[in-house]
Amino acid sequence: MRSRAVLLVLIACLMAAGGVHAMGNHGPHLQCDYDSDYDVQVQPNGIAFTRDSGHPADVFMHDGQLRVDGRAVTVSAQDVARLREYEQQMRELVPAMAAIARGGVDVGYAALATVVATMVDNGDQRTHLLQTLRDRRVEALQQVDETLGRGLWKAGVESELFNQDLEKTVSDLVGGITGDAVSDALSGDPNRLAALEARANALDATLDKAVETPAERLGQRAEALCPRLNALNQLQQQFQFRLADGGRLQLLSSDMDSSNQARQYAQR
Numbered sequence: 141m142r143s144r145a146v147l148l149v150l151i152a153c154l155m156a157a158g159g160v161h162a163m164g165n166h167g168p169h170l171q172c173d174y175d176s177d178y179d180v181q182v183q184p185n186g187i188a189f190t191r192d193s194g195h196p197a198d199v200f201m202h203d204g205q206l207r208v209d210g211r212a213v214t215v216s217a218q219d220v221a222r223l224r225e226y227e228q229q230m231r232e233l234v235p236a237m238a239a240i241a242r243g244g245v246d247v248g249y250a251a252l253a254t255v256v257a258t259m260v261d262n263g264d265q266r267t268h269l270l271q272t273l274r275d276r277r278v279e280a281l282q283q284v285d286e287t288l289g290r291g292l293w294k295a296g297v298e299s300e301l302f303n304q305d306l307e308k309t310v311s312d313l314v315g316g317i318t319g320d321a322v323s324d325a326l327s328g329d330p331n332r333l334a335a336l337e338a339r340a341n342a343l344d345a346t347l348d349k350a351v352e353t354p355a356e357r358l359g360q361r362a363e364a365l366c367p368r369l370n371a372l373n374q375l376q377q378q379f380q381f382r383l384a385d386g387g388r389l390q391l392l393s394s395d396m397d398s399s400n401q402a403r404q405y406a407q408r
Contacts, residue, residue: 172366174373174394182234182291187227189391196383199391201227208383215381226375233368238288240365242281243358247351249277252309254350276309 178189178199186202196208204220206213215223253273260266287294373392383389 172369172394174369174392176293176392178391180230180234180293182231182293187230195385196389199389203227206381208389213381215379219380222375222378226372229368229372229375233365233372234288234291234293236361236365236368237293238284240358240362241284241288243354243361245277245280245284247355247358249273249280249309250354251347251351254346258346273309 176189177194178191181188181190186200189199191197198207198209200207201223204215204224206215206223253270256266256269256273260269369392373394376389376391379389381389
């Protein structure tokens, strides 16, 4: 009984490792954390920043010119150069984000496919589950292509939608996979138990080979975005013009910005 209990715990841990944590732990994590209240649309004639609430609600920049809520803003020659640089940096950033998002989809679904191929013994069921994963992967890539792939960065939305889809996929898969594994573990058949234990022991090594290396490379590519985001943040901090209320134009925000604002507020 003890060996069966241990094996069941091992199975549960492996299912979690191959499922939700396939993206949670193997996905790219940035050491720099930036966000935006704006939807960003990279267009041939400029870049639009829009949001449903807050002021300003609509910002548009192109070739050193700036419009805020439909009105042209007079800027210095130095800010013309900064706006041009900001636009160019953003034009390069969004496609890079799209490529990394596609890579994240590939890593996440490769991990799940590895779990299925290793743990599902029934050939028909394995074929069905792998096809389901292929279909879900195509859908996830389409989400990326229809947003970031078209120059549209809706901050936070793509990752939230992808995480929801991945969680649903994991939920759909785990029931069938663990059901068969539990049946094997409780069968009392030494051959089935031995085969199950062998598959469980092989899963970690298989995941390492199939996921760790591409995930590490993807993480390095994601980290390479940090200097670009830092440069954008520095540019917006250097803008000399001010909004109608005297405030700065803040298109990106970081955790450090929030901490500094909280510290300044506390010192008042």
